[in-house]
Each structure stands twice: as C-alpha cells, then as structure tokens.
Amino acid sequence: MAEVAAVIASTHHPFYHRASTSTGADRPPFADEWVAKIERFRETLTRAEPDVLVMVGSDHFHQLWLDNMPQFLVGKAPFFDANWYNEEREFGLPRMRLRGQEELAAHILRDGLDRDFDLAFSNELRIDHSITCPIITLRPQADLPIVPVYTNIFAPPLPQPRRFVQLGRALREMVESWESDQRVAIIGTGHLSLELGGPRQFGEHGPDPEFDRKAVEWIASGDIEGCLAEVSLESLHAPGNATHGFMDFMLMMGVAGDGRKADHVDTLDLFHTMEAYFTWYPDGVPAGPGDTAEATR
Amino acid sequence: MSRYLLDKFLFTVDRDPALVERYREDPAGTVEWWEAEMANTILNCTADERSTWLEFTEDERRALREHDHVTLFRMGAHPFLTLTLFIAMFERDHGPLEYQKAYGRAMEHITLPYPDIAT
Numbered sequence: 467m468a469e470v471a472a473v474i475a476s477t478h479h480p481f482y483h484r485a486s487t488s489t490g491a492d493r494p495p496f497a498d499e500w501v502a503k504i505e506r507f508r509e510t511l512t513r514a515e516p517d518v519l520v521m522v523g524s525d526h527f528h529q530l531w532l533d534n535m536p537q538f539l540v541g542k543a544p545f546f547d548a549n550w551y552n553e554e555r556e557f558g559l560p561r562m563r564l565r566g567q568e569e570l571a572a573h574i575l576r577d578g579l580d581r582d583f584d585l586a587f588s589n590e591l592r593i594d595h596s597i598t599c600p601i602i603t604l605r606p607q608a609d610l611p612i613v614p615v616y617t618n619i620f621a622p623p624l625p626q627p628r629r630f631v632q633l634g635r636a637l638r639e640m641v642e643s644w645e646s647d648q649r650v651a652i653i654g655t656g657h658l659s660l661e662l663g664g665p666r667q668f669g670e671h672g673p674d675p676e677f678d679r680k681a682v683e684w685i686a687s688g689d690i691e692g693c694l695a696e697v698s699l700e701s702l703h704a705p706g707n708a709t710h711g712f713m714d715f716m717l718m719m720g721v722a723g724d725g726r727k728a729d730h731v732d733t734l735d736l737f738h739t740m741e742a743y744f745t746w747y748p749d750g751v752p753a754g755p756g757d758t759a760e761a762t763r
Numbered sequence: 764m765s766r767y768l769l770d771k772f773l774f775t776v777d778r779d780p781a782l783v784e785r786y787r788e789d790p791a792g793t794v795e796w797w798e799a800e801m802a803n804t805i806l807n808c809t810a811d812e813r814s815t816w817l818e819f820t821e822d823e824r825r826a827l828r829e830h831d832h833v834t835l836f837r838m839g840a841h842p843f844l845t846l847t848l849f850i851a852m853f854e855r856d857h858g859p860l861e862y863q864k865a866y867g868r869a870m871e872h873i874t875l876p877y878p879d880i881a882t
Contacts (some may be wrong), residue, residue: 480807527774532771532882552777555851556851621841621882663842664873669867697788703876704875707842717795
C-alpha cells in the first residue's frame with residue numbers, strides 16, 4: 467500500500483513569488499526572513515522523499531463558477547496547466563504545467579465515493595495559486611505528479627467545518643488504501659484570519675491576531691475537537707470575511723489525525739495576514755542531509 | 764437583487780484584458796453593452812444557447828456604472844471579485860498598496876455582519 471510520507475498544511479500567499487525574486491529597491495524588507503522560513507519549510511518536504519503530491523486547495527473563481535459549482539472536486543488528468551491571467555497580472559505568477567497522477571486520482575474518486583463522499587471530478591483542470599503557491603514554496607522544481615483536490619471555501623453555501631475534517635480523515639485513508647509502493651505527501655493550503663474586499667483588508671497584521679494565535683495552537687497540537695467546538699460557518703465571519711479558507715487547514719488537521727502534534731511549526735506575521743507552516747511525519751521525522759532536525763518543534 | 768448577475772459581470776470582465784480596459788475607460792458604455800450582449804450568455808455553451816431572464820436592477824446598473832465598490836459590497840457582490848477587478852483597473856494610478864488601503868478605508872463605516880454574498 468502507498469505510504470503517507472508527509473502531511474503539510476500552509477497558508478498560500480500569492481505575493482511570495484514576487485517578494486522572493488525581487489531585488490534592490492523592489493525587494494520588500496521582510497523578504498529575506500520570509501525566504502529563510504520557506505527554505506526551512508521546503509526541507510521538511512524534501513526529506514520526506516515523496517513520489518506523488520496530493521494537493522488540497524480552492525479555486526478562486528477561475529475555472530469553477532457559480533453556474534456549476536462543486537463542493538469538493540478531484541482533478542484527474544495527465545497534465546494540469548496552471549495559473550491564470552489575473553494571477554499573472556496581480557501577483558506576477560508564472561504560467562506552469564504539472565503532471566497528473568491519474569491512477570491515484572481514479573482511486574481517490576472511486577474510494578471516496580464508496581466512503582460516502584460524492585466527489586465531483588474534472589478531466590481538464592487549470593489550477594490556480596492555491597495549488598501553485600505551495601509548489602513554488604515547497605517544490606519549486608515542480609517535478610512530481612499531483613492529484614489536485616479542490617474545496618469550496620469561497621462561494622456560499624459552503625460545507626460545514628466538520629465535513630472538511632471528515633474529508634481530511636477520509637483522504638488519509640484513501641491514500642493509504644492505494645495499492646502502490648509510492649510515497650505520497652498530502653499538502654493543503656488555506657488561510658488564517660483574512661479580509662479581502664472589506665474594510666479590514668491590508669492592515670498592519672492579519673485582521674484578527676487573537677484568532678490566528680488560537681488557530682496556530684489548534685493546528686500545531688492537533689486539537690480538532692477544540693477547534694470544532696469554537697469554529698462554525700457563522701463564527702468564521704468575525705475574524706475576516708475570507709477566513710472560511712481556514713477550513714482547508716481543518717481538512718489537513720483531519721489528514722494529520724486527532725491529537726497529532728505537528729513536527730514542524732512556523733509562522734510569519736506579515737502585513738495583511740499571518741503566514742503559517744506545518745509539517746507532520748506519520749512515521750516519525752526522517753533523517754535529512756546533515757540531519758538538521760532543529761526545524762522540529 | 765441579482766447578486767449572481769453582478770458577480771457574473773465582475774467575473775467575465777476581470778478575466779478578459781480588453782474588457783478590463785474598456786470598463787475602466789467607459790464604464791457606462793461597458794455596462795450597457797454587457798447587459799445587452801453578455802448577461803444572458805451561458806458561459807460553457809455555444810452562443811445560440813442563451814438564457815432569457817437575466818437583467819440588472821437600476822441600482823445595480825448605477826453601482827457598476829459609477830465604479831462604486833462600496834455599494835457593490837453592500838449589495839452582496841462577491842468581495843474577492845470586486846477587489847480583484849478594481850485592483851486591475853486602478854492600482855496603476857497609485858503607489859504600492861495605496862489603492863488597496865484606500866479601498867478598505869472607503870468602507871470603514873461598514874460593520875459586522877457584512878451583507879450576505881450567497882447566490
């Protein structure tokens with residue numbers, strides 16, 4: 467059976483690419499610290515030596531639209547073109563093309579349906595920055611085949627937070643029941659508190675630092691029950707109008723497992739939003755080059 | 764209220780570089796053209812397979828014609844769509860993040876709960 471080599475949860479900040487590649491006067495003052503944190507985070511995936519990446523993200527009204535909106539969707543295709551004109555325009559993101567792992571996608575679809583998750587699918591999916599940002603930060607060589615999994619955190623009515631957790635738990639079982647000797651990393655991206663297009667946007671910090679503090683603690687400690695006790699579709703409006711993206715972190719907590727402490731935890735307080743990076747190793751922290759295990763918490 | 768149609772306008776304009784420029788330069792003409800020609804287009808179908816029932820209210824037309832992002836927010840237009848398109852049109856006239864911050868300040872009188880954006 468396939469092995470889950472790493473479980474990774476991250477924010478997806480579309481400005482990272484531009485900040486990390488800019489030079490001279492264009493380089494923001496926080497870029498060096500940000501790059502250093504991302505390089506440590508990247509090492510947590512590298513040392514897991516994955517063969518395949520399952521990538522959980524959310525389309526931002528690029529291919530999925532209100533005339534035909536799935537709640538959870540799996541991409542099954544030999545290739546995925548990536549990034550869109552408006553992401554190129556606003557964030558300077560490059561066009562990309564990633565290989566797909568169709569065998570695993572087919573298994574997740576069949577096994578997911580049999581576990582009562584009525585997953586939608588797409589055989590031609592152009593993916594967006596919710597998936598390409600973690601490729602850029604964690605695997606910039608973009609050399610591994612992927613299975614994209616899209617969730618709807620964007621266009622209400624949305625599924626309940628508990629459903630994201632349940633899908634995460636099921637996704638872990640789906641991957642582990644794949645008859646393969648491949649090593650699979652499951653990577654998902656979301657948001658902490660975030661406001662877009664409202665009065666609290668683009669402040670000095672994320673719109674709700676107290677929510678962010680609690681959220682990082684829930685994720686780092688694997689406190690799914692504590693998180694579910696406080697988070698609802700209604701409550702997520704309070705920390706910022708785009709904070710429903712936190713439910714993708716809840717999905718990844720489900721993948722990692724109840725009470726499972728993250729092996730790598732890092733945050734970066736940026737203007738506008740807090741960045742947060744988490745890695746779990748289901749089978750213990752693997753040895754890395756030079757074995758720089760101080761990245762562990 | 765036709766939140767869906769407001770969102771459809773913002774969505775279809777935002778993804779088309781020529782339409783972004785046209786809406787920036789001639790908002791009234793673009794809104795009039797779009798409602799006549801595009802509002803009833805089913806996006807994943809051939810041009811002949813059209814809807815027959817979609818139209819703006821006069822308040823919605825006015826908000827779009829006046830580039831009034833605060834009123835669009837109050838009407839429940841999807842904030843991500845509005846912000847993305849308006850950044851595309853107007854960020855270029857301002858310093859770094861200046862437009863985004865002013866965009867937020869123009870709404871600072873708005874308190875929770877925000878308008879419903881469900882369609």
